[in-house]
Amino acid sequence: MSRADLLALTPDSLAALSNRGLVKRAAKDLDAGNGPAVTVADDGGVQGAFPDGTRAELPAGAGLEAATCTCAATSTCRHRICLVLAYQRDHTEPAAEARPAFTDWSPGAFDDDALARVLGQRALTAARRTFRTGYAARIHRPSAADPVPRVELPSCTVRFLVPDELGYVDTDAVATVRAEVVVLAVWAFRAADARGITDAASWLDVGGKATPAAAGTTTTGLEAALEQVDLVLLEGAAHAGPVLATGLRRIAGQLTARDLHWPAGAVHDLAGQLDAHRERRADYEPGRLAALLAEVHARHRAARNGSSRAQVLGTDESAETPLRRVRLTALGCRVAGTADDRTVEVFLAHGGTVLVLKRQWTVPDGDTLTGADLAGRRILGASLRALATANVVSESATRSAGRVVRVTAGRIAKTSVTPLGDAWTSLPSTLLVRDLKAEERALSALPPRTVRPRVEAELVRVIEIAEVRDIGYHPGAQRLEAQIADAAGTTAVVTADYAPSRPGALDALAAALAARPRYVSGAVHREGGGLVLDPFAVMGPDGIAVPDLAPGDGAAALDGPSARPPDPLGDALTAALDVCAEAAHRGLLHVPHGLRDRIARTGDDLDRIGLRTTAATLRRLASLLGGDDPHQTAQAWADAHIRLLTTAELR
Numbered sequence: 023m024s025r026a027d028l029l030a031l032t033p034d035s036l037a038a039l040s041n042r043g044l045v046k047r048a049a050k051d052l053d054a055g056n057g058p059a060v061t062v063a064d065d066g067g068v069q070g071a072f073p074d075g076t077r078a079e080l081p082a083g084a085g086l087e088a089a090t091c092t093c094a095a096t097s098t099c100r101h102r103i104c105l106v107l108a109y110q111r112d113h114t115e116p117a118a119e120a121r122p123a124f125t126d127w128s129p130g131a132f133d134d135d136a137l138a139r140v141l142g143q144r145a146l147t148a149a150r151r152t153f154r155t156g157y158a159a160r161i162h163r164p165s166a167a168d169p170v171p172r173v174e175l176p177s178c179t180v181r182f183l184v185p186d187e188l189g190y191v192d193t194d195a196v197a198t199v200r201a202e203v204v205v206l207a208v209w210a211f212r213a214a215d216a217r218g219i220t221d222a223a224s225w226l227d228v229g230g231k232a233t234p235a236a237a238g239t240t241t242t243g244l245e246a247a248l249e250q251v252d253l254v255l256l257e258g259a260a261h262a263g264p265v266l267a268t269g270l271r272r273i274a275g276q277l278t279a280r281d282l283h284w285p286a287g288a289v290h291d292l293a294g295q296l297d298a299h300r301e302r303r304a305d306y307e308p309g310r311l312a313a314l315l316a317e318v319h320a321r322h323r324a325a326r327n328g329s330s331r332a333q334v335l336g337t338d339e340s341a342e343t344p345l346r347r348v349r350l351t352a353l354g355c356r357v358a359g360t361a362d363d364r365t366v367e368v369f370l371a372h373g374g375t376v377l378v379l380k381r382q383w384t385v386p387d388g389d390t391l392t393g394a395d396l397a398g399r400r401i402l403g404a405s406l407r408a409l410a411t412a413n414v415v416s417e418s419a420t421r422s423a424g425r426v427v428r429v430t431a432g433r434i435a436k437t438s439v440t441p442l443g444d445a446w447t448s449l450p451s452t453l454l455v456r457d458l459k460a461e462e463r464a465l466s467a468l469p470p471r472t473v474r475p476r477v478e479a480e481l482v483r484v485i486e487i488a489e490v491r492d493i494g495y496h497p498g499a500q501r502l503e504a505q506i507a508d509a510a511g512t513t514a515v516v517t518a519d520y521a522p523s524r525p526g527a528l529d530a531l532a533a534a535l536a537a538r539p540r541y542v543s544g545a546v547h548r549e550g551g552g553l554v555l556d557p558f559a560v561m562g563p564d565g566i567a568v569p570d571l572a573p574g575d576g577a578a579a580l581d582g583p584s585a586r587p588p589d590p591l592g593d594a595l596t597a598a599l600d601v602c603a604e605a606a607h608r609g610l611l612h613v614p615h616g617l618r619d620r621i622a623r624t625g626d627d628l629d630r631i632g633l634r635t636t637a638a639t640l641r642r643l644a645s646l647l648g649g650d651d652p653h654q655t656a657q658a659w660a661d662a663h664i665r666l667l668t669t670a671e672l673r
Contacts, residue, residue, distance in 0.1 A: 035183040038192040040098040048104035070105035085189020124169030125185040130211030140188040145201030156230020158332030159210035173207035176423040177343030180207035242325040252656040258609020267296040283336030312603035319660035320472035353543040354559025355410040357393035357570040374452040376479040377427040393524040394573040404439040411566040458512040495580035514553035526574025534560035534567040598624040
């Protein structure tokens with residue numbers, strides 16, 4: 023009896039179910055002649071007798087977790103992995119190379135009886151509680167590029183490694199909730215199959231009660247928040263006192279208690295912007311204030327019009343999920359902050375997603391505390407410089423629904439930090455971009471940022487570079503720009519701005535890009551009809567450079583401006599966003615006549631370049647300013663700014 027499940031296990035699948043070191047050691051033992059003598063029972067059970075007397079067994083009808091071994095290991099060991107590899111070598115068919123690259127299957131085909139039989143009835147009972155409240159899931163169907171179907175739940179990822187087998191499922195959730203999240207992932211695929219969703223990747227809401235919109239009403243739960251947000255919009259940050267910020271925080275807490283996590287985050291950030299303006303801090307930005315005001319309106323409108331509640335308003339999942347033993351691949355870091363503090367974000371690839379590890383330090387009086395100063399600070403037992411370019415293996419990590427990872431130190435649950443090596447080359451296709459045009463299409467298919475889930479590092483990618491065509495510096499903007507190309511000749515722009523927290527970053531980035539780099543990591547977005555990357559790290563022939571941690575004062579001479587073509591559409595949209603942000607900063611009740619004229623003129627400019635509907639929203643806003651209906655004016659401002667933000671993002 024042939025074990026198709028064992029034959030379907032790839033080295034990557036075995037590494038996911040154990041770890042890559044065990045797989046490599048088992049393969050070496052097998053190559054050295056220390057593999058087992060394999061026997062197969064009539065029922066399909068596989069036994070292996072090793073030369074040192076150790077015996078391992080892989081029972082029929084069960085996954086690797088059910089395997090047993092007489093060695094001292096309490097979990098998956100090299101003997102069990104070696105037995106799988108030995109069985110594969112003995113039973114692989116000569117025609118295996120002619121098999122399809124992947125099997126097109128759906129985990130939704132598992133019924134509840136199969137789930138109960140493999141995972142236990144208790145897992146289904148626990149999962150039904152989550153199902154009744156509803157949850158969000160992003161399913162990824164198998165393809166030739168990525169043959170493993172997977173489901174992204176708010177706090178973990180579930181991967182189905184072997185077609186039609188429940189015994190080989192990998193998840194980063196800890197053992198106590200593993201069975202429950204596997205059931206939720208199967209139900210997500212089942213819901214997608216029932217709705218006829220066949221896209222390679224798609225978000226959907228699973229379970230839950232009917233939303234108010236579905237019941238024929240227009241309430242979303244954000245009505246009280248909108249009243250407070252409109253009060254900020256009408257008064258403006260320039261006239262807002264501490265009472266408004268306190269009210270916003272109270273509203274944010276109420277939204278969180280009702281599981282409306284994404285608008286709660288926007289309202290909380292809005293309160294932070296008011297505090298920053300009142301305290302004259304450098305992290306106050308009128309554009310940021312305006313974007314947050316528009317976001318709350320946009321989420322209310324999207325939910326009222328029947329969009330996915332889980333995506334637009336948040337989820338009912340646990341705020342944090344502890345992870346089992348995980349392997350994280352560092353993608354560089356970002357150093358930012360104000361005159362009083364420094365914040366470091368280390369970006370860590372985990373499967374097909376990117377998590378963020380955050381640390382913050384207070385800037386001593388009279389000091390600057392740059393990224394170079396922080397590079398030697400210790401995090402997880404290693405310097406920040408080493409951590410930003412390392413592989414991290416941890417048994418004590420916790421992941422939030424917003425993709426922030428927290429790692430605790432302990433004697434039992436260990437964390438190791440080792441050199442990165444060539445780990446970027448084996449990143450999944452969702453993170454490693456080799457085709458810039460395909461990545462641009464993928465970004466174009468996303469909903470607008472104002473209504474997407476509020477997760478960290480959502481668009482962090484690693485881009486393979488075939489050529490660096492141009493590097494230039496814009497002194498007025500203090501910005502370095504470079505044009506990179508993929509193997510097909512499609513280009514993207516790498517752009518980085520000077521910041522006092524990382525004065526040597528631009529010099530280090532220019533040097534790294536001039537040294538024939540292989541990869542660059544960073545956050546991507548669409549701008550001017552193409553891709554733009556804000557870089558975090560550059561991998562070249564001599565290793566990885568992390569510009570934000572580089573020493574220097576930014577005094578090195580850089581080449582002149584690059585030949586980036588004029589962008590009249592982008593300039594007009596930027597001007598319109600700026601004037602709307604100024605109106606929100608001043609307050610719609612306090613807008614002077616000259617600013618009204620500027621809003622009308624920017625509408626005329628947009629009309630001349632062909633954005634007539636957007637132009638009409640600005641002209642309507644200008645006509646209502648100073649009128650006797652504040653509510654209508656606030657709605658008109660939201661109409662204009664939401665449309666401007668969406669146009670600038672998706673054009």
